[in-house]
Amino acid sequence: xxxxxxxxxxxxxxxxxxxxxxxxxxxxxxxxxxxxxxxxxxxxxxxxxxxxxxxxxxxxxxxxxxxxxxxxxxxxxxxxxxxxxxxxxxxxxxxxxxxxxxxxxxxxxxx
Amino acid sequence: xxxxxxxxxxxxxxxxxxxxxxxxxxxxxxxxxxxxxxxxxxxxxxxxxxxxxxxxxxxxxxxxxxxxxxxxxxxxxxxxxxxxxxxxxxxxxxxxxxxxxxxxxxxxxxx
Numbered sequence: 001x002x003x004x005x006x007x008x009x010x011x012x013x014x015x016x017x018x019x020x021x022x023x024x025x026x027x028x029x030x031x032x033x034x035x036x037x038x039x040x041x042x043x044x045x046x047x048x049x050x051x052x053x054x055x056x057x058x059x060x061x062x063x064x065x066x067x068x069x070x071x072x073x074x075x076x077x078x079x080x081x082x083x084x085x086x087x088x089x090x091x092x093x094x095x096x097x098x099x100x101x102x103x104x105x106x107x108x109x110x111x
Numbered sequence: 112x113x114x115x116x117x118x119x120x121x122x123x124x125x126x127x128x129x130x131x132x133x134x135x136x137x138x139x140x141x142x143x144x145x146x147x148x149x150x151x152x153x154x155x156x157x158x159x160x161x162x163x164x165x166x167x168x169x170x171x172x173x174x175x176x177x178x179x180x181x182x183x184x185x186x187x188x189x190x191x192x193x194x195x196x197x198x199x200x201x202x203x204x205x206x207x208x209x210x211x212x213x214x215x216x217x218x219x220x221x222x
Contacts, residue, residue, distance in 0.1 A: 033193075034210045043201055043213035044154070087154070089210070097142050097161075098207055103153035 004025060004090050006102035007042045013109055021105045023088030024070040031093030037105065038085045045080045047059055047073075047086070076107045114138075117214035124221055130189045132217045134202030140212075142205045143185040145169075145177065147198040148216075156202070160185055168204050192221045 005024045013019045025033075033050035048055055050062040050071045051081075061074040075082055085106050088101040124130050136143065145157040146169075156169030158177040166177050174196060176188045189196055197220050203211040216222040 036210075043215050044211075046210040046212070049210060097207065098144075098156065098159060099211075101154040 002020065004088060004102040006088055006105045008088075008105060009101060010106035010108050013078055013107070014078060014083050015078055015109055015111055017109075018074065019078055019107065020072055020074045021086055021088075021107075022070050022072050023090075023102050023105075024068075025100075026069070027090070027092055028066075028069060030069075030090045032091040032099075033062075033064055034089040034091075034094045035071070035073050036087040036089060036101075038087055039106045040084075044087055064067045075107075078107075080109050080111065083107055083109045113125075113134075115202060115204050115212055115214045117217050119217060120215065122217060122219045124192050124219070126193060126221055127191050130192050130219065131178075132187045132189075132200055132202075132219070134185045134187070134214055136183055136185075136202075136204040136212075138206070139182055140204035140206045141182070143179065144203045144205075144211070145147065145175070145187045146183070146201045146203065147171065147196075148201060149198050157199065157200075192219075194221050197221045 035047040036044040038044040048062050052074045054063045059076045063072045085104040087104045088102040091099045118133045119172045146158040155171045155208045160166045160179040163182045200217045202214040
């Protein structure tokens with residue numbers, strides 16, 4: 001099993017839809033989790049951290065499920081500008097700041 | 112301006128030549144990283160550094176050399192470029208478990 005796995009998609013949704021992505025991780029000792037957004041031919045940019053209690057930022061909600069070892073990203077009221085690739089990153093903990101990145105999930109929001 | 116900058120943005124070089132990619136950050140972050148991103152592989156860690164004069168190998172270090180004589184600079188050298196090193200290279204920095212900030216990338220083509 002890969003350390004961090006994501007469905008590559010693409011997820012093709014209409015504007016206004018709600019869409020959710022999951023990211024599974026294999027290391028049960030993992031301590032911190034992140035979602036990044038990457039636009040075509042650009043660098044990844046930190047979207048949000050994922051806390052045990054969940055994290056919401058406007059239309060975006062990130063959650064952690066330690067029991068099942070996955071994190072999720074929910075996007076409500078999708079906009080055309082949300083079209084991008086969403087990467088998850090998982091830090092192994094133990095003082096390491098070296099996350100493992102998933103390969104990303106592609107989202108296409110169409111009119 | 113504060114941030115992380117990479118240079119050059121684009122580079123074409125010939126097989127066998129030595130190439131150095133530059134990375135500079137203004138935050139005095141302790142950690143700096145070099146990744147390559149290729150279709151089908153996602154982000155792969157080449158080398159990282161936890162502080163000045165401390166570097167360590169990542170997942171795919173072969174053919175690359177790094178140095179970190181100053182906290183703010185982390186150059187990546189391809190000692191003898193090969194076509195398989197054609198890729199997009201991202202530098203990143205972080206201070207703690209709050210996620211990375213990536214540079215805008217260097218697109219390297221080895222012909």
